[in-house]
Amino acid sequence: MSKLLLSIAGVLGLLAGLLSCGDGKPPLDNPSRGEIVVAADESFQPLVTQLTSAYSGIYPDAHFKVVFRPEQEAINMMLRDSARLVFATRILNSNERAILDQRKIKGATEKIATDGVALIINMANTDSLITMAELQTIFDGKTTQWGQLKGGNQNSPITLVFDNNNSSNLEFVLKTFNVKDVKRLRIFTTRSNREVIDFVRKNPSAIGFIGVNWISDGDEPLSVELAKDLRVMGVSSMVNPTKRDDYFQPFQEDLGMQRYPLRRPVYILSRETHPGLGGGLINYIARDAGSLIIGKLGLWPRIPYDRVINLTK
Incomplete structure:
Protein backbone atom coordinates (compact mmCIF):
# COMPACT_ATOMS: atom_id res chain seq x y z
CA MET A 1 0.00 0.00 0.00
CA ASP A 115 11.10 9.88 21.40
CA GLY A 116 12.61 10.27 24.85
CA VAL A 117 14.80 12.83 26.57
CA ALA A 118 17.70 10.89 28.03
CA LEU A 119 19.32 11.86 31.34
CA ILE A 120 23.05 11.16 31.18
CA ILE A 121 25.65 11.29 33.95
CA ASN A 122 29.39 10.80 34.31
CA MET A 123 30.68 7.25 34.87
CA ALA A 124 32.14 8.37 38.19
CA ASN A 125 28.62 9.09 39.43
CA THR A 126 27.07 5.79 40.48
CA ASP A 127 23.72 7.37 41.43
CA SER A 128 22.03 6.34 38.20
CA LEU A 129 18.42 6.04 39.45
CA ILE A 130 16.05 8.95 40.02
CA THR A 131 12.32 9.46 40.45
CA MET A 132 10.09 12.04 38.84
CA ALA A 133 9.34 13.33 42.33
CA GLU A 134 13.07 13.87 42.97
CA LEU A 135 13.43 15.63 39.61
CA GLN A 136 10.50 17.84 40.58
CA THR A 137 12.29 18.95 43.75
CA ILE A 138 15.41 19.71 41.68
CA PHE A 139 13.46 21.89 39.25
CA ASP A 140 11.59 23.49 42.15
CA GLY A 141 14.97 24.56 43.51
CA LYS A 142 14.51 22.58 46.73
CA THR A 143 17.16 19.95 45.95
CA THR A 144 20.49 21.45 44.93
CA GLN A 145 23.05 18.85 46.06
CA TRP A 146 23.55 15.22 45.02
CA GLY A 147 23.72 14.29 48.71
CA GLN A 148 20.09 15.32 49.15
CA LEU A 149 18.93 12.55 46.80
CA LYS A 150 18.09 9.09 48.12
CA GLY A 151 21.03 7.41 46.38
CA GLY A 152 23.34 10.43 46.27
CA ASN A 153 27.01 9.47 46.52
CA GLN A 154 28.65 12.92 46.32
CA ASN A 155 28.26 16.27 48.02
CA SER A 156 28.72 18.46 44.96
CA PRO A 157 25.98 20.69 43.54
CA ILE A 158 23.74 19.33 40.79
CA THR A 159 24.38 21.00 37.42
CA LEU A 160 21.63 20.67 34.80
CA VAL A 161 23.05 20.76 31.26
CA PHE A 162 21.06 21.43 28.08
CA ASP A 163 21.95 21.93 24.45
CA ASN A 164 20.46 25.37 23.87
CA ASN A 165 18.47 28.11 25.60
CA ASN A 166 15.58 27.54 23.17
CA SER A 167 15.91 23.83 22.47
CA SER A 168 13.05 21.35 22.47
CA ASN A 169 14.85 19.42 25.24
CA LEU A 170 14.84 22.40 27.60
CA GLU A 171 11.31 23.48 26.68
CA PHE A 172 9.96 19.96 27.21
CA VAL A 173 11.60 19.54 30.62
CA LEU A 174 10.59 22.98 31.89
CA LYS A 175 7.01 22.33 30.80
CA THR A 176 6.99 18.84 32.34
CA PHE A 177 8.06 20.19 35.74
CA ASN A 178 6.08 23.45 35.44
CA VAL A 179 9.15 25.67 35.81
CA LYS A 180 8.30 29.36 35.55
CA ASP A 181 11.61 30.89 36.64
CA VAL A 182 15.00 29.29 35.87
CA LYS A 183 17.10 31.94 37.65
CA ARG A 184 17.31 29.95 40.86
CA LEU A 185 18.37 26.78 39.05
CA ARG A 186 21.93 25.73 38.30
CA ILE A 187 21.44 25.37 34.52
CA PHE A 188 24.24 25.39 31.98
CA THR A 189 23.57 25.48 28.23
CA THR A 190 25.93 24.47 25.43
CA ARG A 191 25.49 24.68 21.66
CA SER A 192 24.58 21.09 20.79
CA ASN A 193 23.66 17.67 22.16
CA ARG A 194 27.19 16.56 21.41
CA GLU A 195 28.59 19.35 23.60
CA VAL A 196 26.24 18.28 26.40
CA ILE A 197 27.79 14.81 26.19
CA ASP A 198 31.32 16.25 26.28
CA PHE A 199 30.44 18.44 29.27
CA VAL A 200 29.02 15.51 31.25
CA ARG A 201 32.12 13.41 30.52
CA LYS A 202 34.26 16.09 32.19
CA ASN A 203 31.92 16.95 35.08
CA PRO A 204 30.83 14.22 37.53
CA SER A 205 28.25 16.54 39.14
CA ALA A 206 26.32 17.17 35.92
CA ILE A 207 23.07 15.73 34.56
CA GLY A 208 22.83 16.14 30.80
CA PHE A 209 19.53 16.20 28.92
CA ILE A 210 19.79 14.98 25.30
CA GLY A 211 17.69 13.46 22.53
CA VAL A 212 17.99 9.70 22.90
CA ASN A 213 18.69 9.15 19.18
CA TRP A 214 22.17 10.62 19.74
CA ILE A 215 23.27 7.55 21.69
CA SER A 216 20.84 4.73 20.85
CA ASP A 217 21.96 3.53 17.41
CA GLY A 218 24.17 0.54 18.18
CA ASP A 219 25.12 0.15 14.50
CA GLU A 220 26.38 3.71 14.07
CA PRO A 221 30.05 4.22 15.08
CA LEU A 222 29.45 7.84 16.16
CA SER A 223 26.53 6.84 18.37
CA VAL A 224 28.58 4.08 19.99
CA GLU A 225 31.49 6.47 20.55
CA LEU A 226 29.27 9.15 22.09
CA ALA A 227 27.65 6.65 24.46
CA LYS A 228 31.01 5.50 25.85
CA ASP A 229 31.89 6.42 29.43
CA LEU A 230 28.38 7.62 30.22
CA ARG A 231 25.54 6.31 32.34
CA VAL A 232 21.93 6.70 31.20
CA MET A 233 19.77 7.29 34.25
CA GLY A 234 16.75 5.15 35.00
CA VAL A 235 13.66 7.21 35.83
CA SER A 236 10.64 6.07 37.85
CA SER A 237 7.15 7.56 38.01
CA MET A 238 6.66 5.91 41.40
CA VAL A 239 7.12 8.09 44.48
CA ASN A 240 8.75 5.28 46.48
CA PRO A 241 10.12 2.63 44.11
CA THR A 242 11.44 -0.44 45.89
CA LYS A 243 13.41 -2.25 43.19
CA ARG A 244 15.51 -1.64 40.09
CA ASP A 245 12.69 -2.82 37.83
CA ASP A 246 10.63 0.20 38.93
CA TYR A 247 12.96 2.44 36.89
CA PHE A 248 13.03 2.74 33.11
CA GLN A 249 15.45 4.09 30.53
CA PRO A 250 14.53 5.96 27.31
CA PHE A 251 15.02 3.06 24.98
CA GLN A 252 12.68 1.55 22.45
CA GLU A 253 10.51 -0.90 24.37
CA ASP A 254 10.04 1.40 27.34
CA LEU A 255 9.11 4.26 25.01
CA GLY A 256 6.64 2.13 23.06
CA MET A 257 5.07 0.64 26.17
CA GLN A 258 4.87 4.16 27.69
CA ARG A 259 6.88 3.16 30.73
CA TYR A 260 9.58 5.82 30.44
CA PRO A 261 8.19 9.05 31.97
CA LEU A 262 10.13 11.61 29.89
CA ARG A 263 8.83 10.57 26.50
Missing part, protein backbone atom coordinates in the same frame (compact mmCIF):
# COMPACT_ATOMS: atom_id res chain seq x y z
CA SER A 2 2.80 2.45 0.88
CA LYS A 3 4.53 1.86 -2.47
CA LEU A 4 1.23 2.49 -4.24
CA LEU A 5 0.83 5.78 -2.37
CA LEU A 6 4.29 6.86 -3.46
CA SER A 7 3.59 5.86 -7.06
CA ILE A 8 0.34 7.83 -7.17
CA ALA A 9 2.01 10.83 -5.57
CA GLY A 10 4.82 10.60 -8.10
CA VAL A 11 2.40 10.64 -11.05
CA LEU A 12 0.49 13.61 -9.62
CA GLY A 13 3.74 15.45 -8.97
CA LEU A 14 4.96 14.80 -12.51
CA LEU A 15 1.68 16.12 -13.97
CA ALA A 16 1.92 19.22 -11.80
CA GLY A 17 5.48 19.79 -12.97
CA LEU A 18 4.52 19.44 -16.65
CA LEU A 19 1.64 21.88 -16.26
CA SER A 20 3.80 24.47 -14.55
CA CYS A 21 6.35 24.34 -17.38
CA GLY A 22 3.67 25.41 -19.84
CA ASP A 23 3.07 28.82 -18.22
CA GLY A 24 6.70 29.85 -18.06
CA LYS A 25 7.14 29.05 -14.35
CA PRO A 26 9.87 26.69 -13.13
CA PRO A 27 8.70 23.09 -12.71
CA LEU A 28 7.41 22.10 -9.29
CA ASP A 29 9.24 19.50 -7.26
CA ASN A 30 7.58 16.10 -7.00
CA PRO A 31 8.04 13.06 -4.72
CA SER A 32 11.03 11.79 -6.71
CA ARG A 33 12.91 14.96 -7.67
CA GLY A 34 13.56 18.53 -6.65
CA GLU A 35 15.13 20.36 -3.73
CA ILE A 36 13.50 21.61 -0.52
CA VAL A 37 14.63 22.96 2.85
CA VAL A 38 13.94 20.84 5.95
CA ALA A 39 14.32 22.41 9.40
CA ALA A 40 14.69 20.47 12.64
CA ASP A 41 15.66 20.87 16.25
CA GLU A 42 19.27 19.79 16.73
CA SER A 43 18.20 17.07 19.17
CA PHE A 44 16.90 15.14 16.13
CA GLN A 45 20.03 15.50 14.01
CA PRO A 46 20.91 11.76 13.75
CA LEU A 47 17.28 10.89 12.97
CA VAL A 48 16.71 13.56 10.31
CA THR A 49 20.11 13.03 8.70
CA GLN A 50 19.55 9.31 8.26
CA LEU A 51 15.97 9.65 7.01
CA THR A 52 16.73 12.28 4.37
CA SER A 53 19.90 10.49 3.26
CA ALA A 54 18.02 7.21 2.84
CA TYR A 55 15.31 8.87 0.75
CA SER A 56 17.89 10.57 -1.48
CA GLY A 57 19.52 7.16 -1.90
CA ILE A 58 16.28 5.86 -3.41
CA TYR A 59 15.67 8.98 -5.50
CA PRO A 60 19.03 10.50 -6.55
CA ASP A 61 17.28 13.60 -7.94
CA ALA A 62 15.69 14.36 -4.55
CA HIS A 63 17.77 16.85 -2.56
CA PHE A 64 17.21 18.09 0.99
CA LYS A 65 18.90 21.11 2.50
CA VAL A 66 18.66 20.26 6.19
CA VAL A 67 18.97 23.14 8.66
CA PHE A 68 19.22 22.54 12.40
CA ARG A 69 17.79 25.26 14.63
CA PRO A 70 16.11 25.48 18.05
CA GLU A 71 12.58 24.17 17.71
CA GLN A 72 10.75 27.51 17.77
CA GLU A 73 13.13 28.99 15.23
CA ALA A 74 12.67 25.94 12.98
CA ILE A 75 8.88 26.34 13.14
CA ASN A 76 9.20 30.05 12.38
CA MET A 77 11.24 29.16 9.29
CA MET A 78 8.35 27.10 7.99
CA LEU A 79 5.79 29.81 8.78
CA ARG A 80 7.71 32.40 6.77
CA ASP A 81 8.27 29.94 3.90
CA SER A 82 12.00 29.46 4.51
CA ALA A 83 11.47 25.72 5.05
CA ARG A 84 8.99 23.24 3.60
CA LEU A 85 9.04 20.72 6.48
CA VAL A 86 9.85 20.82 10.19
CA PHE A 87 10.66 17.95 12.54
CA ALA A 88 9.26 19.02 15.92
CA THR A 89 7.95 17.75 19.24
CA ARG A 90 4.65 19.63 19.04
CA ILE A 91 1.89 20.65 16.67
CA LEU A 92 1.31 24.27 15.67
CA ASN A 93 -0.45 26.44 18.23
CA SER A 94 -3.50 28.53 17.28
CA ASN A 95 -1.49 31.65 16.44
CA GLU A 96 0.90 29.70 14.22
CA ARG A 97 -1.97 27.87 12.54
CA ALA A 98 -3.61 31.23 11.82
CA ILE A 99 -0.56 32.35 9.83
CA LEU A 100 -0.97 29.44 7.42
CA ASP A 101 -4.75 29.90 7.33
CA GLN A 102 -4.34 33.53 6.28
CA ARG A 103 -2.31 32.33 3.30
CA LYS A 104 -4.85 29.57 2.57
CA ILE A 105 -2.26 26.88 3.23
CA LYS A 106 -3.80 23.73 4.67
CA GLY A 107 -0.48 22.10 5.46
CA ALA A 108 -0.13 18.76 7.21
CA THR A 109 0.86 17.31 10.58
CA GLU A 110 2.09 13.74 10.84
CA LYS A 111 3.18 12.00 14.03
CA ILE A 112 6.03 9.66 13.12
CA ALA A 113 7.50 8.40 16.40
CA THR A 114 7.80 8.47 20.16
CA ARG A 264 7.51 12.89 23.80
CA PRO A 265 6.04 12.68 20.30
CA VAL A 266 7.90 13.49 17.09
CA TYR A 267 5.93 15.25 14.35
CA ILE A 268 6.60 16.37 10.81
CA LEU A 269 4.92 19.70 10.08
CA SER A 270 4.45 20.63 6.43
CA ARG A 271 3.35 23.71 4.50
CA GLU A 272 3.38 21.92 1.15
CA THR A 273 0.60 22.97 -1.25
CA HIS A 274 1.09 20.40 -4.00
CA PRO A 275 2.04 16.68 -4.22
CA GLY A 276 5.73 17.41 -3.84
CA LEU A 277 8.99 16.19 -2.40
CA GLY A 278 7.91 16.93 1.16
CA GLY A 279 4.88 14.66 0.83
CA GLY A 280 7.03 11.94 -0.66
CA LEU A 281 9.38 12.07 2.32
CA ILE A 282 6.47 12.02 4.78
CA ASN A 283 4.93 8.98 3.09
CA TYR A 284 8.27 7.19 3.16
CA ILE A 285 8.79 7.92 6.85
CA ALA A 286 5.27 7.37 8.16
CA ARG A 287 4.01 4.60 5.92
CA ASP A 288 7.03 2.94 4.36
CA ALA A 289 10.50 1.68 5.19
CA GLY A 290 11.42 4.94 6.95
CA SER A 291 9.96 3.40 10.11
CA LEU A 292 12.80 0.86 10.02
CA ILE A 293 15.29 3.71 10.40
CA ILE A 294 13.26 5.17 13.28
CA GLY A 295 13.37 1.78 14.99
CA LYS A 296 17.09 1.36 14.29
CA LEU A 297 17.73 4.66 16.08
CA GLY A 298 16.00 3.38 19.20
CA LEU A 299 12.78 5.38 18.86
CA TRP A 300 9.31 3.87 18.64
CA PRO A 301 7.76 4.33 15.16
CA ARG A 302 4.09 5.27 15.11
CA ILE A 303 3.42 2.82 12.29
CA PRO A 304 5.74 -0.22 12.36
CA TYR A 305 6.99 -1.35 8.97
CA ASP A 306 5.35 -4.60 7.89
CA ARG A 307 7.92 -7.15 6.82
CA VAL A 308 6.55 -10.08 4.87
CA ILE A 309 8.48 -13.33 5.23
CA ASN A 310 7.72 -16.18 2.86
CA LEU A 311 8.49 -19.62 4.28
CA THR A 312 9.01 -22.46 1.84
CA LYS A 313 9.59 -26.10 2.50
